[in-house]
Amino acid sequence: MSALVTEAIVLHAFDYLETSRIIRLMTRDAGIQSVLARGARNSRKRFGNAVDLFAQGTAEIHVKPNRDLQSLASFEVTRARAGLAQDVGRFTGASMITEMTLRTSSDEPAPGLFDVVELALDRLAVAPGDETIDAALSGAWHIVATLGFAPALDVCANCHAPLDPSARVSFSHSAGGALCPKCSTDAIGARVLPPAARNALREWIDGGRAPGLDPAEGKAHQRLLREFFQEHMGTERELRAFRVWEQGTWTAA
């Protein structure tokens, strides 16, 4: 057995037996790790609120090779992100981000991904009610890009011809992005992408923001992200947190 001390974020947590919790941690140094926090439910002394969802801190994990479930020795919280529990848009957005991260990650650390998830959760934790959709879309597309799946936006995804930045274009999930007029005539199931929507995607992919979405634009972007994610991340299982985020936010506002 060896001890791994690493920065970590709680992506998922559920009660186990009468006293413990099982936690899925995103670690900076060892990808996703599932750990057992013994006694976490009846002794707040040992873990405090550190094993709550979205908390970040320094984890000490006792690692046994060839085990799926490791043992959490301690977790010293540096960021609780209590703001995520104070607004439904923040919470559902953060849940979508953690679901996306868990679906696309393994115990191999993906370069840069920890920082991108950290930034997304930090932004969501303080996002005003009318900016949570933008903050979540930014985090999600930044994750997609960090994993190497960024859609083509400035050249045709099919023939690589440069695209007019001010044009309305077709966006094909299967082709992997925007299409030139010639290629879009054969595209099946493509979405129409107005220039403003293409600008927003460009910002989000680089980790920037595109505030000021109206509800219809926000909905169209949520659908586009879901379709793209399902096409390219190979997720056949239903994206439950994504569905709650997509369906819930506007009605709750």
Ligand SMILES: [Zn+2]
């Ligand atoms: Zn083309």
